[in-house]
Amino acid sequence: MSWKKYIGPGPLVAAAFIGPGTVTVCTLAGVNFGFDLLWALALSIIATIVLQEMAARIGLITQKGLASVISETLQIGLIRYFSIFLVMFAIVIGNAAYEAGNISGGALGAELIVNFPDLNIGQFQVRILNFLIGTVAFLLLMLGSFKTISKYLTILVILMSLAFITNAIILSPKWGELMAGFIPEINASNILTIVALIGTTVVPYNLFLHSSLVSQKWKELSDLKYIRFDTIISVVLGGTVSMAIVITAASGEALDVNSAADLALGLEGLLGNYAKYFMAFGLFAAGVTSAITAPLAGALVVSGCFGWSTDIKSRSMRFSIIFILGLGLVFSSLGIKPVQLITWAQVANGILLPLLSVYILWIVNKKSVMKSHVNSSRLNIIGGLIWLITLILGSWSVYKVVF
Template sequence: MIKSWFKNIGPGPLVAAAFIGPGTVTVCTLAGVNFGFSLLWAMVLSIVATIVLQEMAARLGIVSQKGLSEVIRSQISNPLLRVAAIILILSAIVVGNAAYEAGNISGSVLGLENLFGVQVVVIGAVKLNLFSLLIGIVAFVLLYIGNYKILEKALISLVILMSFAFLITAVMTKPNLSKVLRGLFIPDFSGNNLLTIIALVGTTVVPYNLFLHASLVKEKWKSETDLKFARKDTVIAVVLGGVVSMCIMISAAAIKTFEVSSAADLAKGLEPLFGNYASLFLSVGLFAAGITSAITAPLAAAYVASGCLGWSSNMKTKRFRMVWVFILVLGVLFSSVGFKSIEIIKFAQVANGLLLPVVSGFLLWIMNKSLILGKYKNSLLQNVFGFAILVIVMFLGVKSILKVFSFI
């Protein structure tokens, strides 16, 4: 039974790996430190929304055997609207992922530096972080091989490592279970925690995962009879990812008197309470979270660019490799020299804030087209859930854009 389950594991863990990056770790850390267990329910909401949208993306990929960006390109008949949609998607995903890649690699570096200290290489007059280069090389090798099965196994191993690391850290904090259950099932809204709730949902329901999932499922499954495996894979992986995020929040809630502004501070803050072991597990988890996202972000950008521009989505083609190499090299350079691309990241946040409602809306429209999906189009219940999530992500999009421009 276990062997059969592992055989049918698909892109789900890769989707989980993509949304649990250093940004998610940091957001969950701050949520736990500032609000304790009271925002765990926001992660439950995020998990439900992610499962609903990712299941749609997976179903579209298997039934149509096309990526989401390919379907968008083919279904928008108006030339001006098609060009506008392609520009928005390319801007948000390709440019956005280039900006976030530096954060992914930096997060993984933080995990290694907590274990081994800062390691710097001097090349001429330039100082480069050794760990940034090593992580870049590992990501390059896995992506260059271009074999989905090898990539899948490597990322699943890292996701399992990350999950155990954060789970053990949370257990070591010995949380109050009654307070945890209360935080899970009783929503807590206030003016102080609204932006944190938005951040928790926004860091879990991410646009590029919808593109990544639709593209990857057709690498794994070719038949509509495989939909049941894809659904199980999606649910298990997203729930696992959500549990990991909750474990980070629970761990952070144990810190009472320590100044925390990032995931690295969380490791330091746990040391006085639980010794080096908690810091060790957390550092391993942070490393795994960073390197998995550092691999999936360039991969997603390459799939999106290929679909939007009508290129082959074969992982071994020159154009496909050209896109992910561009994202990866920028990420390594920005991370290694400590460059913070604030303006690019702000642009990426605005573009993603606009893109998520647009992509969610388009996904719902496509999922109701019999011409594309036949009998596998959305049911009434799926549409109800889908439209409820669309309203939520529209609200999140407006809020994130206002936040970037300091209106809230």
């Protein structure tokens, strides 16, 4: 059996959540709460595996993307139009916020190497570096050459990930303190960070992207075992990197996180003076790869909802990409501190997750769509619990922000 059968879009799913958001939010979690929020990452990893498997199974059985299946399955009427609007709003706005975090994260890394002054236009402040990174992502997408470039940038992200894992092992944290971090504790001071950790791991647009890519990669029902292997291994490895970042940050010297230099402090024990440059290239690569993926996934959702062509060169795909990327550029140029913007983008993802995951749970239980491959009772219980937990946490974070 060819080993290539076991490798699908799983690594892309993992790479999408090992972006600037993950590095920033996990560092903030480690600096502010030590090992205390490792349980939130463990929950996120389980939730990601369960929901991504469901989305991938939908893609295999229907041979369509999740957005197309939702659009086709819902009957004509108010519920159909409301649902399509909700999915599109959540993905487009969520991806625009995520895109702003990706662009800002890439700029955060690049600022350690180069420095561009901000451009003031009336009352607006335009960050030149953000604009350049957004332009690079746009050109790569429009020219269709992003796949080759992404491969090289992904290598840099993998090297950054390995540095965090190696550093976490070298630090040798005490097992007692480490295990204590897997005991859930929620309060007013850590709720936003918990939701951000969930939002940076269980990325809503990944659910839609994964189902589309699976339908292109695998065709036979017997391929389901390969899909599950690909998903579980990729998500667990990605989650391990996230935990390594928390451990590194908790054991580091940073007292606050405002820049990429602060993010790099935890790696100084391993890399010395080179830590700053290593982090700069890693963050930049993570920012650009994610800045390519987010608008592409958002455009697939928009086109899928309306039954338009999902060819990247089609007018509908290009218009959607330009809109999401442009909105992300606007968000990233509002003068908000990059670290704050990145964190809030992950919080937005965490809030949107229960709204979108309910559609997956509904479709994956419809026999007319899934035939004999509907969820088992055990999977429904696990999926239902995940949905309930994310709904409660998301609602609590909204309440804390508003009141």
